[in-house]
Amino acid sequence: MDIESAVAITWIISILVWALGAFVALLLSYLVIRLGVFHGLRAHTRWVDDGKDGRRRAEPYREREDHRR
Known part of the structure; x- marks a missing residue:
């Protein structure tokens, strides 16, 4: 395995771990x-x-007598 493929696999794994952690945090x-x-x-x-x-x-509302008469 050459260095480019190892870096690519590491990059993909780190993104997947980050996405899984974000999903678990949002779910919780x-x-x-x-x-x-x-x-x-x-x-x-x-x-x-x-x-x-x-x-x-x-x-409760009650009608009162009008005392102004």
Whole structure:
């Protein structure tokens, strides 16, 4: 094997290793973000369903008598 083919094979292998590493990193990032969003939405749904909303709710609209007469 001459030096040119050894360099070419090394170059191709290094590109493939880099591409595989990038793919694995992107896949792990996707899974971590997806898991975080899933747990956040589940916790939010439980919070809303349990009525833990601390904000005061407005009274329902009622027509009042007009006292300006």
